[in-house]
Amino acid sequence: MARAWLWAGPAEEDLSVGGPRLWTLGNRPGWKVVQGIDVNQVRGLGFDATCSLVVLDKQFHPLPVNLEGDSRRNIIMWLDHRAVSQVHRINETQHSVLQYVGGVMSVEMQAPKLLWLKENLRETCWDKAGHFFDLPDFLSWKATGVTARSLCSLVCKWTYSAEKGWDDSFWKTIGLEDFVADNYSKIGNQVLPPGASLGNGLTPEAAKDLGLPAGVAVAASLIDAHAGGLGVIGADVRGHGLSCEGQPVTSRLAVICGTSSCHMGISRDPIFVPGVWGPYFSAMVPGFWLNEGGQSVTGKLIDHMVQGHAAFPELQAKAAARCQSVYAYLNSHLDLIKKAQPVGFLTVDLHVWPDFHGNRSPLADLTLKGMVTGLKLSQDLDDLAILYLATVQAIAFGTRLIIEAMEAAGHSVSTLFLCGGLSKNPLFVQMHADITGMPVILSQEVESVLVGAAILGACASGDFASVQEAMAKMSKVGKVVFPRLEDKRYYDKKYKVFLKLVEHQKEYAAIMKGD
Ligand SMILES: Nc1ncnc2c1ncn2[C@@H]1O[C@H](COP(=O)(O)OP(=O)(O)O)[C@@H](O)[C@H]1O
């Protein structure tokens, strides 16, 4: 999803008392959001979006990224895995830039997708292309006419180094020397830190579309997960009895969980975690290194498991009758069937491996598939609810595996800060606390990814001197969920099974490969 938030300046003299006023554009047309407000109060605009690849020709018109030649489809979405052969070849080069993406480049990054376009759509797309944008940079260009790229996108998805810039040898080695020849003009040779003010702000044309005054400050953007990280990680945690109260911000892990989950941990010095993206300098919090673990489908996986079950129509009807979401209904149904035991114990003989779209971290293996063990012949609502629970738990075990990899490499994590659509699900939150053994902090503003974008807008407007200052003022703790430590033994056993599942999956693949 692509989003923008408007920064309307402080509501009171003291931001920490009154809090900022923010309006979300979300996916709605801007004019709807600004209905009924004084648009002259809007001081800044920030964008975040997924790291999808937007392709335009030299006149900034959309170019097709498909064999059918349909130019309405000019974006390769982040989760598009078409460039499998290209990413294998890139990884085989063992080029030094790969050290900064966890040692293995992901098929979801931009270099393999660009190579795919060159190899598969040479005439219809590659030769005509004038501009390749990460989606957040495309949005800020659309708002301002400024083609400068955000450091965040280029560092995290395009192999740019905040310290050394582009590495010519990488692009030449993988067969994309074209970019070097034209001084990277198509992928960005002007790079700005997230939150920097772009050109003269909102153009008259964009202002008309959004229903805002022309000239409103627009910030260099962030990828969605990074905006979420900025929106939560700097909150003042005093008074909640949390161990991270006296610890540095580097002990916090922001987990942005929506369609996918992204695990953002920062450090003062670079930490190389095999299979975890980064370390990226200044890509999220300025001056800090970032490691980004991830699970490619999480919210999407839960939706997939629930919607594909035979009892889904019954669930839908029952949830609708109670005016509840299917997830609220499933959570209350689990509470009914658990009887006296803790709800998590309902999956003693049902286990899920969640990599239905490959493993992003820490195994960095896109060939991995999903697994379920413990199915019965019945397919009623109880079965659906327990399968849903096992899926939620599998995603939390995946988070535990990522944290263990980060800690083995030098991170020290004590607290999770969850945001995104899945953080609205109390079962998902409690399972993350129980399975990682860490307290989970939820923000006051549930749409924390948008708070991150608003922080950018607030910086671009000049109301804050630094991103850090804006983070500290604009992120607020809402609720804290503590782990049920008495259930630890059960989850440790389930985690053992979880690790066995992937071990066995690899064995099956080896058997099938053999003679
Ligand atoms: N109220 C809710 N209760 C339970 N799950 C939710 C709720 N809202 C969203 N979700 C889950 O969050 C996912 C979408 O999260 P969201 O952050 O909106 O997506 P995106 O990452 O694409 O922006 C959905 O796939 C769904 O599983």
Ligand SMILES: O=C(CO)[C@H](O)[C@H](O)COP(=O)(O)O
């Ligand atoms: O790779 C990313 C962040 O680095 C993607 O933008 C992200 O995983 C997609 O996010 P969402 O779950 O919001 O669709």
